[in-house]
Amino acid sequence: MDATLAPRAPFDRTLLLVVPAALFMLLLFVYPFLYGLLLSFEPPQGGWLANYQKFFTTDNLWSTIWTTLRLALPATLVNVGLALPIAFKMRQKSRYQRVVTTILVVPITLGTVLIAEGMLTYFGPKGWLAQTLQFLHVYEGSIRLTHNYWGVLISLVISGFPFAFLLILSYITGIDPVLARAAATLGADRRAQFRHVYLPLLAPGLAMCFCLSFVQAFSVFPSAVLLGSPAGPTRVISIAAYEAAFEQYDYSLASAIAMIMGAVQLVIVALALGVRNLFYRGPVTGGKG
Amino acid sequence: MKHDFNELKLDRVTRRFAGAGGNAFAALNELSLTIRRGEFIALLGPSGCGKSTALNCIAGLLPLSSGTIHLDAERIDPLPPERRGFGMVFQNYALFPHMSVARNVGFGLRMRGVPAAEIDKRVAHALSVVQLVGQAHKLPGQLSGGQQQRVAIARAIVIEPPLILMDEPLSNLDAKLRIETRAEIRRIHRDLGRSTVYVTHDQDEALSLADRIVVMKDGVVQQIDTPQRVYGQPSNLHVARFMGYRNVFPMSIEREQGDRVALSGPDFPLTGTRMLPLTDGKAMVAIRPDDFVVGEPADGLNAISAKVDLVEYAGRESLVDLVTASGLRLIVRTAEPVAAGAIVHVHAPVERTLVYPAE
Numbered sequence: 001m002d003a004t005l006a007p008r009a010p011f012d013r014t015l016l017l018v019v020p021a022a023l024f025m026l027l028l029f030v031y032p033f034l035y036g037l038l039l040s041f042e043p044p045q046g047g048w049l050a051n052y053q054k055f056f057t058t059d060n061l062w063s064t065i066w067t068t069l070r071l072a073l074p075a076t077l078v079n080v081g082l083a084l085p086i087a088f089k090m091r092q093k094s095r096y097q098r099v100v101t102t103i104l105v106v107p108i109t110l111g112t113v114l115i116a117e118g119m120l121t122y123f124g125p126k127g128w129l130a131q132t133l134q135f136l137h138v139y140e141g142s143i144r145l146t147h148n149y150w151g152v153l154i155s156l157v158i159s160g161f162p163f164a165f166l167l168i169l170s171y172i173t174g175i176d177p178v179l180a181r182a183a184a185t186l187g188a189d190r191r192a193q194f195r196h197v198y199l200p201l202l203a204p205g206l207a208m209c210f211c212l213s214f215v216q217a218f219s220v221f222p223s224a225v226l227l228g229s230p231a232g233p234t235r236v237i238s239i240a241a242y243e244a245a246f247e248q249y250d251y252s253l254a255s256a257i258a259m260i261m262g263a264v265q266l267v268i269v270a271l272a273l274g275v276r277n278l279f280y281r282g283p284v285t286g287g288k289g
Numbered sequence: 290m291k292h293d294f295n296e297l298k299l300d301r302v303t304r305r306f307a308g309a310g311g312n313a314f315a316a317l318n319e320l321s322l323t324i325r326r327g328e329f330i331a332l333l334g335p336s337g338c339g340k341s342t343a344l345n346c347i348a349g350l351l352p353l354s355s356g357t358i359h360l361d362a363e364r365i366d367p368l369p370p371e372r373r374g375f376g377m378v379f380q381n382y383a384l385f386p387h388m389s390v391a392r393n394v395g396f397g398l399r400m401r402g403v404p405a406a407e408i409d410k411r412v413a414h415a416l417s418v419v420q421l422v423g424q425a426h427k428l429p430g431q432l433s434g435g436q437q438q439r440v441a442i443a444r445a446i447v448i449e450p451p452l453i454l455m456d457e458p459l460s461n462l463d464a465k466l467r468i469e470t471r472a473e474i475r476r477i478h479r480d481l482g483r484s485t486v487y488v489t490h491d492q493d494e495a496l497s498l499a500d501r502i503v504v505m506k507d508g509v510v511q512q513i514d515t516p517q518r519v520y521g522q523p524s525n526l527h528v529a530r531f532m533g534y535r536n537v538f539p540m541s542i543e544r545e546q547g548d549r550v551a552l553s554g555p556d557f558p559l560t561g562t563r564m565l566p567l568t569d570g571k572a573m574v575a576i577r578p579d580d581f582v583v584g585e586p587a588d589g590l591n592a593i594s595a596k597v598d599l600v601e602y603a604g605r606e607s608l609v610d611l612v613t614a615s616g617l618r619l620i621v622r623t624a625e626p627v628a629a630g631a632i633v634h635v636h637a638p639v640e641r642t643l644v645y646p647a648e
Contacts, residue, residue: 184349185350
């Protein structure tokens with residue numbers, strides 16, 4: 001039958017429900033993004049690529065990529081790596097599951113700034129941790145876990161872990177436990193069950209969790225300022241962008257830095273999703289439910 | 290892990306669960322059973338009767354609350370499932386969705402460290418046993434339900450287990466596939482001769498597959514017998530009801546002579562066969578719908594006349610609902626043409642009229 005003669009499907013009015021969200025995305029995400037992208041190619045002086053040239057030739061700008069990666073990658077690996085075994089242990093419904101989940105998730109409700117405040121009084125040179133260790137004569141030396149690299153890393157773990165945990169927990173509980181039982185009857189001990197059944201089925205979820213955790217950690221800003229040394233080892237890329245925008249009032253350069261930040265995130269996410277594609281990504285049950 | 294045995298002995302195997310209000314209840318209560326080599330045992334009962342619990346206890350997926358399990362001389366109940374080496378087929382197949390059919394079937398062999406070349410050979414053989422040659426490279430998701438269950442069976446038999454455990458393996462299949470796969474299971478059991486414990490709530494499955502049937506109710510064994518005896522001589526009323534004795538009604542005992550019992554009721558007298566010692570003056574009579582015969586009896590015994598209330602056509606035969614003068618409802622299966630509203634005469638043979646103590 002000629003396609004042009006086919007009766008046109010009547011307009012589905014429920015599609016209109018998409019309009020507010022679409023407008024929201026357009027006005028608050030797409031437009032600012034495109035605006036920033038164009039702005040980054042309109043430097044006050046020089047050619048259209050001058051900002052990017054400046055970024056990659058100025059020592060305290062391009063190095064922020066490595067500074068940020070040095071924080072975000074370990075933080076992400078620690079978060080995913082810690083969340084996986086704990087979520088695995090918590091996979092079965094028990095009366096502890098809810099309690100532990102609640103405790104682990106509390107940091108999400110606090111927000112970065114509150115966590116930073118708490119960490120300053122806890123991990124500081126005269127903080128509770130130092131005082132306790134000295135009181136118990138466990139460690140007498142000075143403790144420097146704030147205003148440096150470690151302070152920021154710890155705060156990224158505290159704020160990022162609950163997120164990674166919840167995400168992985170939801171992936172794990174989606175895997176039918178009867179698969180592990182089947183593996184057990186076939187001779188697989190607990191290790192083998194994890195390695196051959198849970199891990200391969202979780203791999204795509206872990207890659208996804210890695211991506212989201214990484215993006216979150218890479219855009220670190222408040223804790224890098226409050227808990228790190230923003231002039232030195234924790235001068236992350238978002239600080240460089242902030243300085244360009246609000247100290248030098250060079251919005252164009254700031255936009256360029258933001259674009260580079262997004263590009264780096266995109267590269268890492270693309271790599272992680274590429275790895276994900278190597279794994280099986282179908283349903284995670286063993287047959288009819 | 291053994292590949293063969295003479296007998297698997299369950300001795301008072303009990304499994305308790307924490308129930309509502311902190312009271313432990315026994316999902317499985319003192320199951321004692323000896324499974325001989327090559328035997329096909331069906332655990333039969335309604336849902337919640339403890340049959341799956343029993344299977345999981347044998348597999349090692351559930352620890353026992355008390356009791357022991359011996360495989361010949363070796364006590365195996367403290368062993369985890371991976372060290373028992375029993376093959377298990379699950380209701381929902383439980384195939385590893387990320388592995389091809391061949392890798393699913395070969396999983397148990399890989400766990401045992403069997404050399405790759407031998408794995409390939411044995412997997413190919415197992416797939417030919419379940420008639421799935423040519424599907425080896427597919428993922429389970431690409432197969433039909435019946436094929437998936439056959440992969441699960443191949444995966445369980447390829448490790449040459451001393452015992453194969455099947456947990457309602459057919460209940461997710463449609464009616465036609467269920468009958469085909471049932472025949473397949475029967476053929477595989479005949480060819481391989483592996484001892485099998487098969488859990489089902491379907492009496493037809495149990496009757497057609499098993500050498501012996503274990504009928505269970507509320508965690509307690511009701512009868513362990515051959516299909517013929519479970520079908521023909523249920524040990525009590527629960528088993529009788531479950532095995533399709535749909536006419537169960539009370540009567541008064543007139544006298545007993547040997548195992549013959551003369552009974553009286555408001556509509557008709559009956560002579561039945563005593564199945565259990567009777568105590569007081571009341572008894573329960575159990576008759577299967579297909580044991581009724583339409584027409585007058587030659588010996589004059591057990592004649593019943595009643596009005597036809599409903600006729601349910603079932604192909605070659607009909608299920609007929611009868612109502613007697615006092616309002617007793619009887620279900621009769623017959624090939625004779627009967628019309629609703631008519632008065633019919635039926636009778637039940639004395640040896641097929643089973644008499645149990647009143648409940």
